[in-house]
Amino acid sequence: MRLFIILGNQLFNPNYLKNFKDHLFYMAEDYGLCTYEKHHKLKILLFLSSMRSFRDELKSKNFKIIYEDINSKFKTSYEKKLEKIIKDKKIKEVSFFEIEDKPFEKKIVSVLKKMNIKVNQIKTPMFLTTRKEFTEYLSRYKKPFMANFYKSIRAKLNILMNSDGKPKGNKWSFDEDNRKKLPKNIKIPEIPKIKTTSHTNQIKKFIEQNFKDHPGNTKNFWFPTTRLEAQKHLDRFFNERIKLFGDYEDAVSDKSNTMFHSALSPLINLGLITPEEILIKLKKIENKVPINSFEGYVRQIIGWREFMRGIYQNFDIQMDKSNFFNHKRKMKKSWYNGSTGLDPLDFSIKNAERFGWSHHIERLMILSNIMNLCEIHPKQVYKWFMEMFVDSSDWVMSPNVYGMGLFSDGGIFATKPYICGSSYFLKMMHFKKGPWCDVMDGLYWKFIDKNKKFFLKNPRLAMMVRVSEKMNKERKVRIFKAANNFIKANTNG
CATH class of the missing domain: 1.25.40.80 (Serine Threonine Protein Phosphatase 5, Tetratricopeptide repeat)
Structure with a gap:
């Protein structure tokens, strides 16, 4: 018998599976997926609810499927559950779409290799290029x-x-x-209203009981969990x-x-x-x-x-090991509950906590920018982004955090760190001038001063060092003090 593995992030149109209809399909709700970071409650809810709706869709199209839910040895590792299915069903060949997150891909391939199973990896529809x-x-x-x-x-x-x-x-x-x-x-x-499925309502209670210390609240759920609702979401974007x-x-x-x-x-x-x-x-x-x-x-x-x-x-390996600016600080709880005292940062933290999603400028120019200026360790920043955003995966967060957000990889593909002071916020956002501006500007110019050797090497950035050198001394003392107080109050190390 041949098996086709469907992971929780491979809920593609069943048309992509039409050539494999003679296979037995396997899906499992995985405790490891929910807990390898303290993922946002909305992410766990989106995954589990969407998986169940996809299972229903496959069944309605007469696919043969084994589905292990939270009531079926939920805390047993995915690899052990897969091994048991392969043994019980006497599976000789396993197919699956390309797995993007390398740690999990390695686990699956290792299990199949150990069991001497023929492996068939199929190009994923998740991307247009190979x-x-x-x-x-x-x-x-x-x-x-x-x-x-x-x-x-x-x-x-x-x-x-x-x-x-x-x-x-x-x-x-x-x-x-x-x-x-x-x-x-x-x-x-307005944010499009979704049609909530019975699966979503059933899983909410389970999440609130079993993942209490994870960020977010299932009452704020706003994501489609079926392909039909997802298409409506897309159509509304195009129309509105x-x-x-x-x-x-x-x-x-x-x-x-x-x-x-x-x-x-x-x-x-x-x-x-x-x-x-x-x-x-x-x-x-x-x-x-x-x-x-x-x-x-x-x-x-x-x-x-x-x-x-x-x-x-x-x-990925190079990015994961790099720490270009040698940042070592750790975040305090204020970075998770939005009580840092820096208006734009608290605004974006609370947005992420409530919605589990923010657009690219909030992520790049507010969150990762300020984390970088505060010299937070790249692994800490990565963990925060993985936990706070519903769309997080290793393949997307690794380059976005290490490469774009922090420049901690030293510039594999970016030419400079994306950093700014208060002027950008005042120009592009709703924030008004206030004490937070001194903190923001202090963080920015401290970073420029500390890394001036790096900035002087780049003709596009050298000007910032010269601006800093000419800055009014009284202002510099004031904003640096504000920045130091902020760092002391909100970081360790």
């Missing part, structure tokens, strides 16, 4: 850059391209048009929000957590929607959406997402 394509891309360049990777993939997929091979609008990126602050009187669409997505892509506001973003990353990272399905629908509205919004969203889907996966697959 692993081989990315290694071939790496062989053509001295250093990976998202921009040239994005151009090659866009040309290959023929998205926003003219017949002469040039990009529509004569630009590959309209990022410069996507930096507007949210106007005061703009109407923001994508036209203004580009303009306000980088804005942060207390009016809305999602604003004009799609907030689809948790669903794509589960397989409820695939990039292929998104592109099919995108192409139908290409001429109805402003080019800066259309291109901006395309870049997220076929550019950043595919690129980060490739970076993880090729540089």
